Amino acid sequence: AQKVTQAQTEISVVEKEDVTLDCVYETRDTTYYLFWYKQPPSGELVFLIRRNSFDEQNEISGRYSWNFQKSTSSFNFTITASQVVDSAVYFCALLGYSTLTFGKGTMLLVSP
Amino acid sequence: GAVVSQHPSWVICKSGTSVKIECRSLDFQATTMFWYRQFPKQSLMLMATSNEGSKATYEQGVEKDKFLINHASLTLSTLTVTSAHPEDSSFYICSATNPGQGTGELFFGEGSRLTVL
Numbered sequence A: 001a002q003k004v005t006q007a008q009t010e011i012s013v014v015e016k017e018d019v020t021l022d023c024v025y026e027t028r029d030t031t032y033y034l035f036w037y038k039q040p041p042s043g044e045l046v047f048l049i050r051r052n053s054f055d056e057q058n059e060i061s062g063r064y065s066w067n068f069q070k071s072t073s074s075f076n077f078t079i080t081a082s083q084v085v086d087s088a089v090y091f092c093a094l095l096g097y098s099t100l101t102f103g104k105g106t107m108l109l110v111s112p
Numbered sequence B: 001g002a003v004v005s006q007h008p009s010w011v012i013c014k015s016g017t018s019v020k021i022e023c024r025s026l027d028f029q030a031t032t033m034f035w036y037r038q039f040p041k042q043s044l045m046l047m048a049t050s051n052e053g054s055k056a057t058y059e060q061g062v063e064k065d066k067f068l069i070n071h072a073s074l075t076l077s078t079l080t081v082t083s084a085h086p087e088d089s090s091f092y093i094c095s096a097t098n099p100g101q102g103t104g105e106l107f108f109g110e111g112s113r114l115t116v117l
Helices: none
Strands: A003-005 A010-014 A019-021 A024-026 A033-039 A046-052 A059-061 A064-069 A074-079 A088-095 A100-102 A106-111 B004-007 B010-013 B019-025 B032-038 B044-051 B067-073 B076-081 B090-097 B106-108 B112-116
Touching: A003 A088, A003 A100, A010 A019, A019 A106, A024 A074, A033 A074, A033 B106, A046 A059, A046 A064, A046 A074, A074 A088, A100 B044, B004 B090, B010 B019, B019 B090, B019 B112, B032 B067, B032 B076, B044 B067, B076 B090
Parallel strands: A010 A106, B010 B112
Antiparallel strands: A003 A024, A019 A074, A033 A046, A033 A088, A059 A064, A064 A074, A088 A100, A088 A106, B004 B019, B019 B076, B032 B044, B032 B090, B067 B076, B090 B106, B090 B112
């Protein structure tokens, strides 16, 4: 069975602070994909990143960076110099061969 | 990336009526589609996984007679909420993938917000 754990329910930071959202997963599939999505209040899911299980290279995209550690089954997401517009719920998800599992989400509140 | 279109975006209906939500992949062969519901301030809860041409696999606790899922083609899956009641009010989201491609590409519809009066 697959499982995705986002232990942080809610994080509050002040603008310009760095913040890391944690994601730990469990799966028996040898090939799988990990995702991060942003869900603003409007509800639609905004794709941020997809990473396959064979690619442990960390990735940086602007203020966003991701740290994939297969040894600890973690795929953490860091926002550098957070902004108010980053306020949203962030979901980590795991796609096995044909099973998609979401974490419970972390609500990020960035105040001015 | 590919586009998955979900329709309608908003629907308000009376209790006891049935509502159909469509999920279309516009330029992508969606051999597998997932249907989720999301209550306010909660995560996405998987309702069922549907594979094109076969019966959907429902998650435990999801009534298959209540939530009818049809995936008759590679580009369309439908979710019908039958005899809707206020407790069925929720945000429903579909996602599409093609496991056979081995790329892990996954596309989401925009979501459908159902309000049952």
